[in-house]
Amino acid sequence: MNCLSCHEPIQIKFGWNDLFYLNDPSSICSACSDQLERIEGEICRMCGRSFSIFPEQYRQDDCCFDCLEWEQHGSSITKNRSLYQYNPFLKEVMARFKYRGDAELVKLFQKELQALVKRAFKGTIVVPIPLSKERHYERGFNQAELVAGMIGCPYYHALKRPVHEEKQSKKSKRERLEHATVFTMNEEFRSAIANSDVTIVDDLYTTGATVQAAGKILLDHGARTVSSLTIARG
Amino acid sequence: MRFASIQTEKGSFLCPEPLVEISNPSLFSIKHSTMLTTPSINPSFSLDSNLQTYLSGRHLLIDELPFPIDQLHSHYLNGSILYEKGILLNKNRYCCQRCGNDDQTLFASFSCFRCKEEQCTYCRKCIIMGRVSECTPLIRWVGPARDKELSAGLAWDGTLSELQKEASQRICEAVGEPKEMLVWAVCGAGKTEILFEGIERALRLGLRVCLASPRTDVITELYPRFEKAFPKAGVAALYGGHSELTSPSSLVLSTTHQLFRFKNAFDVIVVDEVDAFPFSYDRTLKFAVDKAAVDQSTRIYLSATPSNKMKQRVRSQNLEVIHISKRFHGYPLPVPHYKWCGNWSKLLKKQRIPSVIRQWIKEKLASGRQAFLFVPTIEQLDTVYSILKENPEIDSVHSSDPDRIEKIKRFRKGEIKMLLTTTILERGVTVPKIDVGVLGSDHDVFSSNALVQIAGRAGRSVEDPYGEVVYFHFGKTSAMVSAKREIQNHNRRAGLVTRR
Numbered sequence: 001m002n003c004l005s006c007h008e009p010i011q012i013k014f015g016w017n018d019l020f021y022l023n024d025p026s027s028i029c030s031a032c033s034d035q036l037e038r039i040e041g042e043i044c045r046m047c048g049r050s051f052s053i054f055p056e057q058y059r060q061d062d063c064c065f066d067c068l069e070w071e072q073h074g075s076s077i078t079k080n081r082s083l084y085q086y087n088p089f090l091k092e093v094m095a096r097f098k099y100r101g102d103a104e105l106v107k108l109f110q111k112e113l114q115a116l117v118k119r120a121f122k123g124t125i126v127v128p129i130p131l132s133k134e135r136h137y138e139r140g141f142n143q144a145e146l147v148a149g150m151i152g153c154p155y156y157h158a159l160k161r162p163v164h165e166e167k168q169s170k171k172s173k174r175e176r177l178e179h180a181t182v183f184t185m186n187e188e189f190r191s192a193i194a195n196s197d198v199t200i201v202d203d204l205y206t207t208g209a210t211v212q213a214a215g216k217i218l219l220d221h222g223a224r225t226v227s228s229l230t231i232a233r234g
Numbered sequence: 235m236r237f238a239s240i241q242t243e244k245g246s247f248l249c250p251e252p253l254v255e256i257s258n259p260s261l262f263s264i265k266h267s268t269m270l271t272t273p274s275i276n277p278s279f280s281l282d283s284n285l286q287t288y289l290s291g292r293h294l295l296i297d298e299l300p301f302p303i304d305q306l307h308s309h310y311l312n313g314s315i316l317y318e319k320g321i322l323l324n325k326n327r328y329c330c331q332r333c334g335n336d337d338q339t340l341f342a343s344f345s346c347f348r349c350k351e352e353q354c355t356y357c358r359k360c361i362i363m364g365r366v367s368e369c370t371p372l373i374r375w376v377g378p379a380r381d382k383e384l385s386a387g388l389a390w391d392g393t394l395s396e397l398q399k400e401a402s403q404r405i406c407e408a409v410g411e412p413k414e415m416l417v418w419a420v421c422g423a424g425k426t427e428i429l430f431e432g433i434e435r436a437l438r439l440g441l442r443v444c445l446a447s448p449r450t451d452v453i454t455e456l457y458p459r460f461e462k463a464f465p466k467a468g469v470a471a472l473y474g475g476h477s478e479l480t481s482p483s484s485l486v487l488s489t490t491h492q493l494f495r496f497k498n499a500f501d502v503i504v505v506d507e508v509d510a511f512p513f514s515y516d517r518t519l520k521f522a523v524d525k526a527a528v529d530q531s532t533r534i535y536l537s538a539t540p541s542n543k544m545k546q547r548v549r550s551q552n553l554e555v556i557h558i559s560k561r562f563h564g565y566p567l568p569v570p571h572y573k574w575c576g577n578w579s580k581l582l583k584k585q586r587i588p589s590v591i592r593q594w595i596k597e598k599l600a601s602g603r604q605a606f607l608f609v610p611t612i613e614q615l616d617t618v619y620s621i622l623k624e625n626p627e628i629d630s631v632h633s634s635d636p637d638r639i640e641k642i643k644r645f646r647k648g649e650i651k652m653l654l655t656t657t658i659l660e661r662g663v664t665v666p667k668i669d670v671g672v673l674g675s676d677h678d679v680f681s682s683n684a685l686v687q688i689a690g691r692a693g694r695s696v697e698d699p700y701g702e703v704v705y706f707h708f709g710k711t712s713a714m715v716s717a718k719r720e721i722q723n724h725n726r727r728a729g730l731v732t733r734r
Contacts, residue, residue, distance in 0.1 A: 102361045
């Protein structure tokens with residue numbers, strides 16, 4: 001088995017667990033997985049950012065200033081949780097996954113993703129952030145949908161993104177916050193959403209503008225609560 | 235991209251999805267297509283010369299072409315463009331038509347929004363150049379050839395040594411002949427200059443020439459030199475991020491990776507450092523060269539340390555060889571000597587440097603010359619650096635160091651006196667007046683070829699043709715012995731007495 005990320009053979013350390021099939025075969029080598037920074041320890045109760053690398057003066061108790069601001073405007077998201085820091089290594093992996101179109105890389109996150117869902121998103125229904133048709137065609141797949149597919153429970157295309165817009169990644173923070181992404185409800189799934197706890201899934205949480213906009217639509221259409229889950233926290 | 239099948243008076247052909255006019259057509263991924271013939275050439279069709287220039291000899295994806303789809307389609311209908319399958323499936327095995335990958339573990343599939351197939355298989359080996367999947371057509375120019383522009387004219391007035399002249403002469407004779415040739419030139423032989431006359435001859439004959447190197451920095455360094463030497467050729471340089479070929483250039487400098495975007499393009503291909511990381515002349519590179527070259531092409535390989543496979547071919551006389559065993563300045567190659575330094579890896583674990591090496595470092599710093607000290611692994615490099623970092627004249631650099639380029643610049647300027655490094659710097663960095671040490675030359679990472687390349691860093695300038703090369707070891711390895719033997723053989727072949 002070779003590493004999905006760097007294509008080098010994975011050195012297997014065979015132990016008792018393997019004998020009893022307690023370990024899944026890994027899809028990532030230790031050199032690559034060492035470069036993924038898991039978000040652990042103290043985090044913002046709202047957006048899930050790690051406080052260990054965050055300036056003390058921008059937090060109040062267990063919440064960061066960015067989230068306090070969202071809460072003042074009425075946050076549609078109960079909480080966000082992300083697996084990893086968006087460090088240069090993950091940036092590169094994500095770029096290969098999303099922009100180059102290496103769909104297979106999503107499997108790197110499967111194990112951790114399922115563990116996180118078990119920990120923090122039990123009993124919710126999953127809705128991936130959609131892409132506009134043009135962007136979807138350009139990439140050939142929707143990365144958020146692939147991430148949702150890794151969780152291993154059914155997910156609903158409850159949201160649509162009718163407008164083709166500039167890439168989020170090309171905007172400044174200010175622009176992102178000012179131009180909320182436009183989502184509309186996919187009426188087919190209205191009944192599935194009603195009175196449910198919904199988890200929005202995306203690849204990256206940066207300012208929170210995207211999931212906030214999506215969350216608002218879902219709440220307006222009867223979701224009980226909306227939270228979000230991403231691979232990376234930028 | 236999906237296609238529909240359309241009927242014309244010449245037969246049935248493909249029509250890309252966005253241009254389909256009939257309602258409810260049956261659309262299919264190109265993987266299902268059995269009719270990839272191109273209509274015959276229509277001589278009265280007025281073709282777009284920009285498109286012709288852009289696409290001639292190339293092998294590209296639709297996404298890589300800055301031309302509207304209807305323009306591509308009209309050229310296809312008039313016989314100038316061919317659509318090919320990006321991925322071929324043969325006896326249940328996939329093969330990428332762009333990079334030749336047929337390692338089944340490097341294919342994966344996804345549910346594709348472009349062709350609406352649940353399983354669209356793509357190649358992961360060349361994904362960095364944009365995805366080639368089963369529904370991705372590769373596009374070629376099969377229309378009328380461009381008018382040949384004669385762009386010869388050599389504006390280089392340097393002089394060649396006797397050996398260089400001889401090699402240059404033989405390369406000249408080979409140009410235009412269907413043959414392969416290895417130029418086995420020692421480090422510092424002056425390989426670039428020996429190509430000039432041959433390239434000029436090729437351009438005069440109206441041939442297209444490509445010089446390919448596995449390393450981007452070689453391409454960017456050679457580009458201005460070639461531009462100066464061939465002012466009329468409109469030299470083009472292709473490397474990661476710069477892969478557009480907008481002018482009809484007969485002389486292309488390209489990274490070996492970028493060769494995948496060519497097909498049937500070059501009459502003469504020179505492959506630099508055929509043995510170098512990240513390629514040895516393995517199947518991938520061979521595929522790229524085979525694809526980019528026309529049938530009956532001239533292929534010239536350059537290397538200071540050819541692989542065993544190539545040496546084998548030389549020995550069995552199915553590969554012609556030109557030896558350049560002498561450096562351009564005529565002095566012999568510095569011969570490495572061995573110095574036993576005790577159990578260096580154990581000492582490093584205790585955060586200590588073997589005393590022999592400490593002594594050497596002290597001497598070098600006192601001598602006012604510059605020095606490289608090669609260390610096997612990044613981890614060990616960090617250990618050595620942490621012990622020595624008090625000294626402002628010493629710095630360290632490795633492959634994933636973000637300040638790599640900056641540090642090498644400072645070393646060249648002489649601001650850094652001693653550079654600790656891994657094998658990343660075994661090639662390409664040329665600094666006059668330098669000595670070289672290898673800490674732990676018995677480590678696996680130092681292959682015979684790596685040790686020859688490392689020794690080749692020393693004594694490269696006329697002002698300072700001698701340099702010291704020391705392998706510090708804890709037991710000689712066959713790689714060390716064969717590296718030394720190889721260097722001595724070159725000196726013997728050059729008729730130079732080796733200094734000890």
